[in-house]
Amino acid sequence: MNDSAELDAPQTWLDRQVHARPELPYIAPFMTFLALMAVGQFFEGPQHLPWLYTLRTVGALVVSLIFWKYFPPLGKPHILLSVVLAVVSTAMWIYVHKWFAAQSWYPKTQIMGTDAEPKDYYNCYEQLGRGWALWLFLIVRIGGASIVVPIVEEIFWRGFVLRVLIDSRRFETVPLGMYTLRSFIICSVASALEHPMWEVGILCWLFWNLLFYWKKSLLFMMVMHGLTNFMLYTYVVWKEDWVFWS
Template sequence: MPVTELPESTAARPSALPWIAPFAVFMVWMAVWPFIELAQPWEEVLRLGVLALVLLTVSRRVVFSLRVSHFVPSVLLGLAVFALWVLPEQLWPGYRSHWLFQNAITGETVSTIPDAWLSDPTMLALRITRAALLVPLLEEIFWRGFLPRWVVSNDWSRVPMGTYNTLAFVGTALLFASEHGPYWDVGLMCGIVYNWYMAKTRSLGDLVLVHAVTNGALSVFVLMTRQYAFWM
């Protein structure tokens, strides 16, 4: 019996799972974790372990292929985006309390960090690890590595990293903003900056570094100023 061969374009098309799975697991966990009756720090350890496992197994080829080509500019941009994130509240007290940012759709600027965590170095270390190491990886792999290319073409793997497309650029920035709830305005600006830098450098590794610096600096800022609402 003759063997039926798939067309080359279909047979050679890689799976999108490594690019989607870590972010999908992260979002599902965010939705269900309030209902998980597991004492801390074990819930946070389990969460970090699951996310790390998905990144290092399902997405290992993507993760280990990342390279940073513009270290200093990426670090500086990450710090600039951090400043962009926190400045509105520092310049205009009460800015975030406007109904545009706190409503039934966007939610409220209330920290999800229990008070007991704030005096527990272990819990704070775990929270910073998630924010500065895991989240930049899983978000950038999806938001800048996969989704814009998929918008450009269903055969997304043949679309070069950083390819500019108006719909992909605007659409991913808007969706990225929606992920950040009451901080949608700075989330939108952040998404635009990240998308611009991706188009400029075409380096997913640099985007992960930028995001990691932003989140790391924000974590330090939160601990120094005790403005825990930034840790939603």
């Protein structure tokens, strides 16, 4: 092997894994988040939610940081546009869901991830009071939703899924933001499996995919996604509209 080939060869164990499986940096943070979320099924009762939220948030963040150097170029943040579109997205999430939930034909079971009963909502004021425990929880809950979740979801859904649906063999050669009708529809609908409010989840993902095709920037999507979650969860705490905790 010549010198240049040796320099180009993966140098660490993780380098070698990513070289062999280019999808790993895109999938690992998301799967870590889902796996740690599934841990909650083994613990009944609202008293477990604070540490379960902390576990999945920290776990997904650590894995994201481990793979960060393998992420594709993230692009520009487009801050002002992100703020405006986050306001639009937050309003969409709240008012579209409330409209659907008010319809007589809307499914009232949780089979499709619809609303829990009010008695099952997690009211952090009732569970934690209004002291330091509440503020620690809100930092983790809102901070995780505003920082960690956007990184994990954007890298997976728009960095990986949209491209692997175009070329499953060499997805990494597909330019970020490349459009096909098939990938656009499948990715938008598949996201509903992750979000409890499936109807607005599909609509929001359709909207956000269009924005990604426009700007072709993962960082823009992360910032807008994070701001949307921050605004939505701030609304939840302010108005005590716990149906939007998820």
